[in-house]
Amino acid sequence: MSRILNQRCFNHSVREAVARCPGCARYFCRECVTEHQHRLLCAICLRKIAVGPASTRRASTAFVRAIQISLGFLAAWFFFFAFGQILLLIPESFHNASLWKAPWYLSK
């Protein structure tokens, strides 16, 4: 807190700083920061965020999303399929607990 008291606004050198932008770590006066999603941001960082989602949206098209979801779904299916295969490989005597009644086990 003591650091901010000695700071001046990045845009207006005569004004005292009241906030530090979490995006660029610069100090700003009350007029140079805006609240965005519960954070006080400067105009430049706010613009970057505003531009960011649009470009991201362009990159991750509906096709990419469909691929992501399909791969995820396929991975879940494959996992349970492999799990089922492992269960099929386990001997019947283990599943129905007759393994514990086997002569070799009882003789121990």
Place this chain on the structure above:
Amino acid sequence: MKKKRSGETRSPFEILEEATHLLRIAPGMTLATYYAGSVPFILGLLYFCEEMSRSPFASQDLVGAALVLAILFLWMKTCQVMYCRQIRAILAAESMPQWSLRRGLRIFFCQSAIQPTGLFILPLVLIPALPFPWAYSFYQNVTALSDGESMEVIPLVRRAWRQSAYWAMQNHLVVLIGVVFAFFVFVNWGVLIYTLPGLVKTLFGIETVFSRTPIAMLNTTTLTAVIGLTYLSVDPILKSAYTVRCFYGEAMQSGEDLKAEIKRFEGLRSVSA
């Protein structure tokens, strides 16, 4: 005035205590949301294990049964996100979130893209043991941070990864306490299920195959049932704990914990006035 401490200085016990407290004060609907997703999956898993271990048509049914189980798994993850969002709303002193089909589908698709990888990664990282808490925390954070507002997967992954890197010692201890707690819950459920046929015979005189040969209880179905019951008992607390961790982690930048305090204080002031 009692000074509220940030997430950084909280011990894992405090996080778990707060998580349990949130679970206790949460409306019945919150836990009902959790179990609406988890109970069908556990029942499905039980049926799957039973089919695969006993049925003569197991190999024919495997493809379809695995498909149903995958859908139930993703449904469970969707319900768990809704549960975490409600816990977070209580924590942030906000009104309960409103759910719509569109929002639910966004959560479902987001979770479909991320959570299935955990089915492979979590058992793999369990072998070297050391990176397990980070990986476990990451997948819990994906559940705790998703809210259905956006379908973007990569920002959610980044947020979850950032949160899992915070307070490593706290995270490790939460996982350790969770494992120890889960072990004792597992033993409790195991003992209960093992003694149940004997109790039924003593109290009601009903003879079963398990009361005649208790060793027959040591089969895969019983083991799956005990694991499932342990998961249903322990996981809501751990999900709640990771929601608390994520809340304090994000509050370092957003100051959301302070806002929640102010909201609660204003609420108390209006009641007293």
